[in-house]
Every structure is written in structure tokens, then in C-alpha cells.
Amino acid sequence: MKEFFVLLKDGNKPSLLAAIVNSIIAVLKGFAFFFTGNVAMFAEMMHSIGDAANQFFVFIGSALSKKAPTPRFPNGFGRVVNLVCLGAVLIVAILSYETVIEGWHHIQHPAKSGGLLITLGVLAIAILLELFVLYKASKEVLHEAGVPKAQGLAPLALAFTHLNRAKPATKLVFMEDLVATAGGILAFVAVLIAHFTGFLQAEGIASIMIGLMMFYVVGRVFLENARGAIGETDEQMLNHIAHLVMEHKDVKDIQKLSVIKEGEFLHVELVAEVDSSISFAEADDIRDHLVDLILHQQGVQDVTISFDEDDGVTHWKHVNNRPDKLSPQ
Template identity: 30%
Template sequence: MSAGGGTKAIVAALVANLGIAVTKFVAFALTGSSSMLAESIHSVADSGNQGLLLVGGRRARRAATPRHPFGYGRERYIYAFIVAIVLFSVGGLFALYEAYHKWHDPEPIDSWQWVPVVVLVVAIVLESFSFRTAIVESRAVKGRATWTQFIRRAKAPELPVVLLEDLGALVGLVLALVGVGMTLITGDGLWDAAGTAAIGVLLVAIAVILALETKSLLLGEGATDEDVAAIERAIVAGPEVAGIVHMKTLHLGPEELLVAVKVAVRHDESAADVARGIDAVEARVRAAVPIARVIYVEPALVPAAAAAG
């Protein structure tokens, strides 16, 4: 995933959420609707999350240091995990608390009744443009994978995070519109509380999904099956290597892969021949998988009998 594509989607979502948050707060101030308050906090949380993703992307570009010799690429995973925590606590738990409070003290919407409906409809339109941007940017990198596979397997966290946030925002707006609309129709504030509770459950569910997927990235994921196969083909493509003894890969960041491989070389080769062969293997691997930037190749001698066989 290109960093540029992810940044474009993040900025689009940030601009949309900042504008939406202001209008939602105004609607809440005029009507006292708990669904509007929950959606206002949701938009604030989303805006903060997109700011965190931008900060994480910027910090991840720092050069390697003696203390961090492999660089800071995985810092993007840390900020994505913080996003999940913010969405869970600030967005989901607050909405559930507000729903609990409103359920025990339901109030109809008596003033400015048209405001929340107009605000929610406009917010749905704006959020749809943000969601469309995320979809377009994601399609450019997801290939033939399904959307579920893309979210679960993507090594760059920004687009999956924005996709889930925008999807949650759209569904949350619809839930808020149903809650507010039914409250206006029936005069029963319990509908508003129910809509708020549904928004809270939705945000908590999305936060849990993001946390689980980001945790896997933080622990360290290997290369995709496609990249592993390409690396293996590149290693054995030349005459320098008799075979692969074992190989391990690890993502140091979304666009930086570590490859550690032990290869079998013939027993009658000189040290200079082995060194030239390792250089050739590294060059082929980098050509096959450009994100393989850190490569360690360890030679192992093939016994004479095995080589003869």
C-alpha cells in the first residue's frame, strides 16, 4: 500500500469528520438529542483518530538509529492500535453510557425538531464521499482479495482503519436517524436512547476488530504467501544455490520486509564464489519483492554425497 494513497483517504476522512462534528454539536445543543451527542463524540473521536494516523505515518519515516537499527516503520501499527482504544473508550463506551442515562430519563425532542434530521442527512452525504475515497484508494492496492481478506491481511493499517471507521460512521448515522426520527414521530425519547445504544455497540465492535488485527501486526507478521513464493523462486533461480534449508520473514513496517534464509551451497565452492552467490541471491530477491530491504543469507555446505546424488 502506498503511503500516499493512505494519506489521501485519511485527510478526506479528517476534513469530513471535522465539519460533521461541528454541525452535530450544534444540533445537540439545540435539541438535546442523545443520539446527536453520541454521534458528535463519535465524529470527534474519528477526527482524533485520523490525526493519530497522520502522526504515526510521519514518525514512521524517521531514519534508523543505533538504538533502533531497523527503523521506526512499525510505529504506524502502534498508532493504529491507539486508534482502536480511542474508538472503544471515547466513542463506544461514551455512547453506551449516554444511552443508559437517556433510557432512565427519556426526553422527547421538543424544539428545533427539523435540525437533527437535516444534520444527519447532510452528514450521511459528506461521510459517503469520505467512504468512497477510502474505497477507491483501497481498490488500488487490495488486488483480487475480498474486502474481508484485505482488512485482515493488509500490512499497512491506515486504509483498513479508515474503511472501518467510515463504514461505522455511515451505519451510525443511519441508526441515529432512525432513533431521532422515531422519537419525533412517537414523542417517546426511548427511541433516541435505543439509537444511541446501537451506535455504542457498533463502535465497540469495530474497535475490537481493529484492536485484534493491529495486535497481530504489532506482534510481527511474516510476508504474504505470494511474497514468500516469489522470494523462494528468486533464491533458487540461479546456479549459486543448491536449495533452501529454511527461511523466515518479518515485516519491519508496512513497506519494509526482513528476510532471513539459510541456503545450501556446494562443498567445493570457494569463499569468494559463495560471497558472489549470496550477492546474486540478494539482488534477485530485491528485484522480485522490492519491499525486501533487509536480507540475511547464511550459507550451509551440502555434503559431497548429497551433491553427487
């Protein structure tokens, strides 16, 4: 149990922050729904409950994924975060379904809800809190992608460009809070329309749209973490590492290179070709240099390097004459 709490210190911080904030928001929305009976508020409450549960699971999973390898599990626990995310999206999927069904019922049997000021006040607070979490998640995305610090609102825009380089947990938090912020704004507008125009079905329509956005997150997160659980090649890092290896003066060619992404970590396996005349000591120096170089790349957890004699056949080539874009022939 002590080890578990030690691991929690290294859990994904944005997911913990998002889980706490969404728990507070869910309570506020729950009270507002209890007093007003507003169906759009019900949809938002379900959304916040799903996000909070999801993000708590992801925080725990991201912490457990950093557990050191053991004799029984020599490859480590990097994929635990992917497995946890796969389980967590099931919760969101169920809540998404309930949200859509509740919205459909309201469209068929519209009923006027009260407590306009309570509803709008809670939604406004929730939108501001979600924006705060989204901004924090955006900055974490840029940090994990190695992008220099941006000021003002720039991180919100830049995060979309670099989202594919973020860790699974951070990416999930960003996507969920983006949808949560959009859902809150949608619910706010729907409540105003229903109150001032008498078109009560607007709240039901908003509920269905929020549920469908939640389903989008479910699908996107499921596919990405399914690939991570299986073990996916990180093409961008593979090209980057290939470029670094080929720059070494004693490396003649790359016979094999794999960069497998497991959770937040990368596992690198390299077979490089060198001149057959070099000594064992020289080959060992080359190996030490390459291992140290590759381990200093972001996200790389372990490296396995072996050598073969240069056979004079090019196994690795430049793509479009760009040295930073290498791929196996």
C-alpha cells in the same frame, strides 16, 4: 522540527483526509446536538470526535514510521504506527463507553428532542461525507494490495476481500468510516422512528448500538496492531517469496525463511542452500539477484541472505502441490 514536517509529507493520505472530514462532521453534529438535544446526534458527535482524533494520530504515526534507521535504533521505526494505533484506540474506547452510557440514560429517561430538519440534514451531510472517505479508503486498500483499478462502486465491494493486505493506517480508516457510515444511517432511522411513532427510546437504542460498533473497531484494531507491535509473520508474503527463491536454478533448498511485518514494512531473512562446488563470486551473484528480486516485492524494506551447502535433506516443501503455497516443513 524540519525533519518532522518532511516526514509528514509521506504520511498516510487516507487517514489525513478522514481526519479533516471527521473534524468538520464533528463540528456540524456538535451544533446540531446543541440546538436539538438529540441523543442519537450526541452519539454520532462522539463517534466523529473519536474518529478524527484517532485518524490524526494515525497520520502522524504513519509518517514517523518512515523515519530512516539510526545508530540508536538500527531496526528503524516501522512499528511506531502500530504503537500510535494502540494509543489512539484508547480514545475511541473512552468515547464508546460514554456513548453507550448516554444511550442507556436516554432509554431510562426518554425525552423528546426538537429540530427534526436540522438533525436529519446534518446526518444526511455526514453520511455522504463518510461515504466519500470510505470510497477513497477503499481505493487505497486496492492500491496497496496491488489490485488493478476498479471503476464505479466496485472498490467498495473489492476492499473487503483485500483488506488484510492493506497498511495498518489505511485498514483502520476503512474500518472506522465503514462503522461511521453505518452509524449515521442507524441514527437517521432512529430519529425518524422517534419522531413519527413517539417511541423515543429508539434514539437511545441507536446510541448504544453505535457505541457497541465503536467497541468492535477498538477490539479489532487493538488486536491487529498488538500483533504488529510484537512483530508478526506475513504468511502470504512468506509463501510468495519462498516460491520466487525456489524458482532460482542455483537454489537447492530453503533452510530458513522469515518475513516479519513491522508497521507498513516487511523484513526478510533467508538462509538458502546451494551447491558446495560453486565459487564465492557465483554465490555473490546469486545473493545480489535474490536481494534485488525480494526488495522489489511490495512492502519489503530490507533483506538479509546467507548461504549454506546443500545437505541433501529437504527443509522446504510444496503444500497441496501448489508452487505458490510453500511452508516450512
